[in-house]
Amino acid sequence: MKRFVIFMLGVAMLAVVAACGKEEDVPTDAALPEPLEVELTVPEQAEANEPVTVSALVMQGNEEVEDATEVEFEIWEEGKKDDSIHVESTNEKKGIYSAETTFEQDGIYHVQVHVTARGMHIMPEKQIRIGEAQAESEAEATDHHDHEATEGLAIHFVQPEEAKTGSETELMTHVQLEGKALENTNIRYEIADPANEIQWADTEETKPGEYIANYNFPKAGTYKVTIHIENDELHEHEEHTVEVK
DSSP: OHHHHHHHHHHHHHHHHHHHHHHHHSOOGGGSOOOEEEEEEOOSEEOTTSOEEEEEEEEETTEEOOOOSEEEEEEEETTOGGGOEEEEOEEEETTEEEEEEOOSSSEEEEEEEEEEETTEEEOOEEEEEETTOOOTTHHHHHHHTOSOOOTTEEEEEEOOSOBOTTSEEEEEEEEEETTEEOOSOEEEEEEEOTTOOEEEEEOEEEETTEEEEEEEOOSSEEEEEEEEEEOSSOEEEEEEEEEEO
């Protein structure tokens, strides 16, 4: 009888241990990593043949990311992305990565930083005007953004690494408001092809604050992709370009 009681107590203890192990293995939303945030700093204007410093502040939540796998700046003149150059960055610590470059002639240039860190990738882009060059779409861009932006709204469009015709391209955007993922929001992409014909693509929220649409670009060229963000409290938009081969 005593042996039977000891045996049953042992079985019960094993069951409790197994149950505890299963509970610990259950993933929770709290385990989801916060998205990367990259603040790209590029001068609005500079002179030809003079050194220009560009930098990127990489953050994950409130943490400065000092262990990025890759931070590289890609630079090209307007309409000449195939001739882009890549400049490696220097880790300045405290989440800041910088590089120095020069521009040989006047023109409008694009500076895009490629950041890979902690299993995530993000590629924000800005323009810089060298010398007396004027952006053809400057007035249009000014009109398009002629409104007060929502305070605390952060929009991060992940530039596709390679967009090709004949296959779906993933368009991903991370959106935060006051440092928290903006969830349950209507986000759509307005896509203008090289002939300025407009198509729309609806997104799906795959993670809190992460919105994805898969789009098949019909032909090669430079596309203007405008992110539209709408809910009961805000209506914002942000423009980007995507080069399709």
